[in-house]
Amino acid sequence: MLSLFFFDPLLGNPIYLLATVLGIVITLVAQVRVKSAFHKYSNVGVLSGMTGAEAAAAVCRAGGVTGVTIERSAGFLSDHYDPNDRALRLSPDVYDGRSIAAIAVAAHEAGHSIQHSENYGPLGLRSVLVPVANIGGRAWWFVFVAGMLLQSAQSMLGPFLMQLGIILFAVLIFFQLVTLPVEIDASRRAKAVLSSTGIVSNETEAEGVSKVLDAAAMTYVAAAAASIMQLIALLMRSRK
Numbered sequence: 001m002l003s004l005f006f007f008d009p010l011l012g013n014p015i016y017l018l019a020t021v022l023g024i025v026i027t028l029v030a031q032v033r034v035k036s037a038f039h040k041y042s043n044v045g046v047l048s049g050m051t052g053a054e055a056a057a058a059v060c061r062a063g064g065v066t067g068v069t070i071e072r073s074a075g076f077l078s079d080h081y082d083p084n085d086r087a088l089r090l091s092p093d094v095y096d097g098r099s100i101a102a103i104a105v106a107a108h109e110a111g112h113s114i115q116h117s118e119n120y121g122p123l124g125l126r127s128v129l130v131p132v133a134n135i136g137g138r139a140w141w142f143v144f145v146a147g148m149l150l151q152s153a154q155s156m157l158g159p160f161l162m163q164l165g166i167i168l169f170a171v172l173i174f175f176q177l178v179t180l181p182v183e184i185d186a187s188r189r190a191k192a193v194l195s196s197t198g199i200v201s202n203e204t205e206a207e208g209v210s211k212v213l214d215a216a217a218m219t220y221v222a223a224a225a226a227s228i229m230q231l232i233a234l235l236m237r238s239r240k
Contacts, residue, residue, distance in 0.1 A: 019236075023229035030215075030222030037215040038077065041101035041208045042093065047201050052094040052106035059107045059193045060088075063114035072096075079105050081112035083127055088113060100208035107194050108213055111186030114193075122181045133175035140168035144234065162238040169231060176224040183220045187213040 050058070053070050060068055073079075073089035081088050088109050094102045115123045144165025151158030191209060194200040200209055 019229040019232040023226035023233075026222045026229070027226045030219045034077075034212075034215040034219050037212045038101045038105070041104070041212050042097065042099045044100045044204075044208060045098055046100055046103055046199070046205055048199055049098055050103065050199060052090055052097050052102035055103045055194070055199055056088050056090065056106040056110040058197060058199055059110035059190065060113055062193045062197050063110070063117065063189070065110075065113045065117045068113045070095075077105070079109050081109045081116070083112075083116050083123070086113070086116070100205055101212050103194065103199060103205075104190065104209040104212040105216070107190035107199075107209070108186050108216065111189035111193075112182070114189055115182070115186060120182075120185065122178055122185070126175065126178050126182050129171075129175045129178060133172050136168040136171040136175075140165045140172065143168060148237070159238070162234075166231070166234050166238060169227070169234060173224065173227045173231060176220070176227055180220055180224060184217055187217055 048055075053072075056070050060066075068086050068088060070088045070090065072095040073091060075091055076093065078091045079089065079094050088106075090106055090109065094105045096102075112123065142165075143161050147158045147161030147163075147165055149158070150161060190213065191206075194209060195206060200206050
């Protein structure tokens with residue numbers, strides 16, 4: 001997408017340029033922040049001595065969740081809850097880790113399993129939107145660029161394809177907006193259960209959990225904000 005911006009005549013427009021640059025900066029800052037928080041608290045152990053996998057299991061029990069498997073998955077911060085398989089998949093650093101960061105991330109993912117067991121509405125909506133968002137996320141750029149090329153060739157199909165690309169991208173943004181309350185609520189549940197069960201036993205640990213989860217939540221806020229900035233740029237380009 002960056003190549004589209006850098007070779008576009010509209011890049012000289014200050015609003016267009018601002019929307020593009022802000023989107024990139026917001027995303028990078030959020031990614032740096034979450035990685036920094038995770039690395040910092042990966043070096044701070046918890047007094048309970050629990051691993052992330054053990055903490056996730058404890059949070060599930062405290063939330064009355066049964067039948068959820070906890071699995072080790074490959075990748076750095078690849079942690080997620082799969083509602084279809086009812087599986088918590090934790091990255092090695094989280095699954096085996098005995099740090100504040102590992103406990104925080106594992107508890108957050110367990111929070112999603114509690115949402116699922118309680119039929120939390122936004123989680124159900126997000127699950128329904130996943131295949132649609134995946135299609136929109138893959139296709140919108142090709143459709144939009146094809147529209148740009150056809151518009152340059154004076155084809156009437158060009159504006160239609162550009163608008164279609166924008167609609168597909170808007171679906172992706174809607175998915176991101178639905179994701180926000182899901183992630184924020186999962187972190188809220190995680191903090192509450194960690195505190196009430198004593199897994200997090202002092203203010204230092206509680207503060208570390210909050211910083212890790214808040215930084216992670218900001219990545220979702222940043223992604224949505226960056227996409228909205230990009231949508232503004234696309235709308236301006238389509239009206240050129």
